[in-house]
Amino acid sequence: MTDRRSFLHMTLVGAAGILVAGCDRISQTMWGPDVLGKAEGLNRRVQALLSPSSSMAKEYTEADISPTFHPNGTTMPTTPAYRALMANDFRDYRLQVGGMVNRPAMLSMDDLKRLDLRTQITRHDCVEGWSAIGKWQGTALSAVLDHVGVDPKARYVMFHCFDEMDEDTPYYESIDITEARHPQTLLAFALNDKPLPVPNGAPLRLRIGRQLGYKQAKYLARIELVSSFEDIGDGQGGYWEDQGYEWYAGI
């Protein structure tokens, strides 16, 4: 398993390396050394024009659901905290919600289910070149944000996960408040009418409709509202972003 993971890791980092190398060449010949930073900002602005905050990801029908939903990345977290929860079928699980909020909370699965249930059939696209259509059931993240009351100065929602990628480097991700309040942004606990399987992120994962697979954080432990993510990890807003992937991973 370690071998498989390091292989995957090498493949992904390799692919990112090629992209970055390509951009570097352009930067030296055309735009100067800061092109990556500028391109990223430009990408976000173009994306905002092409898909305004209200645009919806395509939803599919039951007939479109993929026969299997290929698990990827971590498929079995090894951290003791996660293993203890798993041993008891996640009955003691609580999602921690904190940071720039008025009422920090520890939400049980039942608390989450009482807030705002949604079901949607959407497609997941991974940068490694595969897609899968799944039926997700979960709580709208916007309802969770309303429940805790967000400080108007908060700009991002950080997702901290139970699984560690390299030693002591937990998987994490972030989205902005607009994406967090999008009606298709869910904290999902069911896939294809069954409790979310462990390989797909049990007991709770993020599902956003309009961005790539690596944004869809699995094994959620904690949500944190922040005004900046500069001081978190290597400062790029997510585990894969810290390896060179784009923060706004529009499909």
Ligand SMILES: Nc1nc2c(c(=O)[nH]1)N[C@H]1C(S)=C(S)[C@@H](COP(=O)(O)O)O[C@H]1N2
């Ligand atoms: N916590 C955590 N979330 C994660 C990952 C991971 O390794 N750990 N991998 C990401 C990637 S690259 C993809 S494609 C999807 C895979 O989701 P799946 O296992 O349900 O297919 O989860 C994303 N979220």
Ligand SMILES: [Mo]
């Ligand atoms: Mo992915």
